[in-house]
Amino acid sequence: MTTVSDDPRRRLSSDARRVVLAQALRAGVYGFGSVLLGATLDSLGFSAGETGLVLGAVVGGTVVASLAVGRWSDRWGRRRSYVTLYVLLAFTGVVFAVASSPWMLAMVALTGALSTEVVESGPFTSLEQAMLASDLAGRERLRGFSLYNAVAAACGSLGALAAVVPGWAREIWTDAPTDQRWFLVFVPAALAGATVAGSLSPRVEADRPHVPPRRLRASRPAIARLAGLFAVDSFGGGFTVQSFIAFWLHRRFGASTAEIGVVFAAMGMLQTGSFLAAGRLAERFGLLRTMVFTHLPSNLLLGAVAFAPGFGVAIALLLARTALSQMDVPTRQVYVMTLVDPNERTAAAATTNTARYAVRPFAPPLAGAAASSIALGAPFVIAGAIKAAYDLVLWRSFATVPVPDDSEVPA
16 A cells, blocks of 8 residues: 555546536436336326336346446447437437337336436446546545545435426416426436536546457456455345335335335435545545445344334434444445456446346345235345445455555555
8 A cells, every 4th residue: 555645635537527427417317217217107098017017127227238338348449329319218218208109118118217216326427437437537536436425326316306297286276297208307407417427538448449359357356256255245135125114114004105205315314424434434444445445334233123113213223323324335336446457347336237237137036925924024125235245255255366456446
């Protein structure tokens, strides 16, 4: 580990600020769309199977597009790929605003431009991680990733809150558009994102863009292990997605929609603060230590939620867990980018992110089965156990793995 010679107050580069701005635009409409999508599919009269088809295509598109980004974007150009994804997002907004066929919506969702996740959102995230890592170094990289994730969380929360606007509009204007038409909001946001993406400098590109498509070589063993571990963590998290937490609070304690909304808003604020705090902790204690020793207690708190005797205790445990649980996100992203050769960053980000996306859809059905056959709170215990095991294995596997000395941040 080397000492830090740069000014800690140094601002992010212009390219990093542009990536964060583009992420903010996208996170806002993703947060808006995540609330709007369910209401839209219901208003179109889709069956459970048709709804599952569309939502499955959203997840499947994320996986396929992430793999494509990892395979081809460095050769084709990161900026060109980034702009193309935003153009596809605008096209997706138009189709989702006017189409009524589940097959049409599913086909468009397979482009991978749409996501219901605002922080780690598929192919966009893989590109952005590689570009930020290329443009930033050392502690500036860590702070940049922390800000990048915090802005996404904050803008996603604001977007979700903005989803009340269609309902308000119909109360005061009888001719206000239906929920589905509001997907057109994606168009100006996506085009603005494309403009920002197009203004990035050549510094964000891969060093040797004209070589054959990127594949992991020197870092393949380490990234394969990390991808497998991240998949386990993501699978565990799928047992307690927000929709299940809302269901559990309502069924277990009779919580109202308004109460649950306030709880989720508070969780969003804590999540944003968690991202920002992660950078400071990692500068002092190291990336891997911050990942493991904030994530592990958060998972013990998650398991304890199942045994909460009352609504207040359950909320306190959930909020305490949220304050710790997201500190591993920017540190995990920076750890992967620091561990691999610069020319393998896009492929590494795509591989680890895709591993997380691919397994997550399998957990919610299992959570439902556990809640009905074992106990209502069983998914919290299962999720906490799986994710705690991930933390312990991650520490044992990588505690002695060296990282490049120029990272300026201890591993």
